[in-house]
Amino acid sequence: MITFEQSLDIIRENIAKIIYPSHPDQLYAPIRYILDLGGKRARPALVLLACNLYKDDVSDSIQPALAWEVFHNFTLMHDDVMDHADIRRGKPTVHKVWNENTAILSGDSMLILAYQILAKAPADVVKPLLDLFSKTAAEICEGQQLDMEFEARQDVTEEEYLEMICLKTAVMMGACLKSGAMVGGAKMTDMNLLYEFGINLGLAFQIKDDLLDIYGNPAVFGKAIGRDILCNKKTYFLVNALRLAGNEDKKSLLNWLEASSYNENEKIRGVTAIYDKLLLKQHAEEKMKILYEKSLSSLEMVDLPERKKTVLYEFAKQLMEREH
Amino acid sequence: MITFEQSLDIIRENIAKIIYPSHPDQLYAPIRYILDLGGKRARPALVLLACNLYKDDVSDSIQPALAWEVFHNFTLMHDDVMDHADIRRGKPTVHKVWNENTAILSGDSMLILAYQILAKAPADVVKPLLDLFSKTAAEICEGQQLDMEFEARQDVTEEEYLEMICLKTAVMMGACLKSGAMVGGAKMTDMNLLYEFGINLGLAFQIKDDLLDIYGNPAVFGKAIGRDILCNKKTYFLVNALRLAGNEDKKSLLNWLEASSYNENEKIRGVTAIYDKLLLKQHAEEKMKILYEKSLSSLEMVDLPERKKTVLYEFAKQLMEREH
Numbered sequence A, B: 001m002i003t004f005e006q007s008l009d010i011i012r013e014n015i016a017k018i019i020y021p022s023h024p025d026q027l028y029a030p031i032r033y034i035l036d037l038g039g040k041r042a043r044p045a046l047v048l049l050a051c052n053l054y055k056d057d058v059s060d061s062i063q064p065a066l067a068w069e070v071f072h073n074f075t076l077m078h079d080d081v082m083d084h085a086d087i088r089r090g091k092p093t094v095h096k097v098w099n100e101n102t103a104i105l106s107g108d109s110m111l112i113l114a115y116q117i118l119a120k121a122p123a124d125v126v127k128p129l130l131d132l133f134s135k136t137a138a139e140i141c142e143g144q145q146l147d148m149e150f151e152a153r154q155d156v157t158e159e160e161y162l163e164m165i166c167l168k169t170a171v172m173m174g175a176c177l178k179s180g181a182m183v184g185g186a187k188m189t190d191m192n193l194l195y196e197f198g199i200n201l202g203l204a205f206q207i208k209d210d211l212l213d214i215y216g217n218p219a220v221f222g223k224a225i226g227r228d229i230l231c232n233k234k235t236y237f238l239v240n241a242l243r244l245a246g247n248e249d250k251k252s253l254l255n256w257l258e259a260s261s262y263n264e265n266e267k268i269r270g271v272t273a274i275y276d277k278l279l280l281k282q283h284a285e286e287k288m289k290i291l292y293e294k295s296l297s298s299l300e301m302v303d304l305p306e307r308k309k310t311v312l313y314e315f316a317k318q319l320m321e322r323e324h
Helices: A004-015 A025-036 A042-052 A059-082 A100-118 A123-151 A158-184 A188-215 A236-244 A247-258 A264-277 A280-301 A306-321 B004-015 B025-036 B042-052 B059-082 B100-118 B123-151 B158-184 B188-215 B236-244 B247-258 B264-277 B280-301 B306-321
Strands: none
Touching: A004 A042, A004 A059, A004 A306, A025 A059, A025 A100, A025 B123, A042 A059, A042 A158, A042 A306, A059 A100, A059 A123, A059 A158, A059 B100, A100 A123, A100 B059, A100 B100, A100 B123, A123 A158, A123 B025, A123 B100, A123 B123, A158 A188, A158 A236, A188 A236, A188 A280, A188 A306, A236 A247, A236 A264, A236 A280, A247 A264, A264 A280, A280 A306, B004 B042, B004 B059, B004 B306, B025 B059, B025 B100, B042 B059, B042 B158, B042 B306, B059 B100, B059 B123, B059 B158, B100 B123, B123 B158, B158 B188, B158 B236, B188 B236, B188 B280, B188 B306, B236 B247, B236 B264, B236 B280, B247 B264, B264 B280, B280 B306
16 A cells, blocks of 8 residues: 555656657747646545555556646646736746746647647456546536626626535545556445545535635745635635625625725635634534545445445545644 | 538537537537537538548548537637637637637637547547547647747748647648547558648648738739738748848838838738749749649559549649639
């Protein structure tokens, strides 16, 4: 059995080995750039861990794992163009270093590269992997589309919010686990349980992300607090605040959303005060707990000795307890 | 044996049958929109014809053919964003009807859709088809990158130009033919000969495209004459004119390229006069003839009775003689 850390090491080592054509350099350099920015690499690590549940040798799952990581970074490259984001992992985004056209076209090449890497999986699983990969990729685009549409709406329901984060974030966690299990030779019921485990954990992960943006410890969080508040992102908090706030608070909240000039700290304090008053931190923690428990009950049903699953229980626990 | 027209009919009928998810509509409506704009549909028709060389029943090649057509239209959607093009096939482009973000994200979904359709090919050819598709798709992005880089350069060589149009245009024609042959069960040598036939025909096709922009009959051409001249596109003509022009003509040409305000007809007349003086129409026709003959000699070597190949000889001939 490999540990989560060992899995990350294998991923890092193999990302460094990806070979890019050298010509035209302007097309491939941005791909190298964004992949070299780092990131948690948790998704591809999950592919290896899920494979390892069924097989000691995880080498067959390395290429599918890389395909997911390349795909994930492709979405970041295009999302940054669409969101006009200047900074990614503390560095200028691709369209800032180069330009928008380069970010669009290199992103396209990167999506194709992800498929090329995926096709290196063992022949007997290429077809089901390909179907899962494409289905999930399409869903992630749908999630991004909903996220953009929500920007202009103040009436997003919690259900719609959950659908959006499921598509944009959670399905990939589920699909990473499922593809590792697929390469490992798991039976269908296990693959689907691992997928469900990933989905619910992914939902909880995203709500935690929303929570840390507001209540994270600045010393530990590593990013500025309140960025979602400043850009009016439809988070679990904002969606529920718009739904639950009384007349006066709702008016105040809408004022903050529509304000074109303001003091940043004041806006963060003002919006957070409304969240506090509505006990949304407790709401979110409650919701996360439900999702976390749902995820664990799927994992419990996976037909394997408990000791095999320890690494995934640990991963889930750490995701819930993370402070950054 | 099916005719080219019958092949087109099958393609049209099956494009109309593609099912798009209905939600989110803003993501999928642009895909339907661009595919409904029409176009020649020659590429997917070639897939069917190449399959038909080896198999009477072409139904297994329909999905791969559609995958190519969806992919081709994906490239148009993103190219139009990158080129800031307002009109495509006489209608407003996707980013004009919707917006740039929609064109980027719907394009991404469309590339994924192309892979989903490709995966519906018979199981035994999915892997080689996938490899050919991804390799070609990557090359087409490289071609677009070179095309964009050429915009800022006045020293593009004929060789570089040919590399660019090979990547941007010709490889797809070759790959369409090869994938049809693959589904039909052709042997490797035949597949490669058909690929070469497509490459050289594609190169000739693009030079013809460049030629018609200048010397086309406006009554037949269907598009305005001189659009490439007005946007300083690095065509076969411009690249060679910059190389062959004497001091005075080169100076005049560079003046036209750098002019920021001019009378459009004057610019078209001025640049065309230089092309005429340098006999570039004859050069281009000579080059096309060489490429056409190269393409035919590949087709001749395909190990099939000549009567089977008639439809492809006819297609090539019509491509060379086309006036629009």
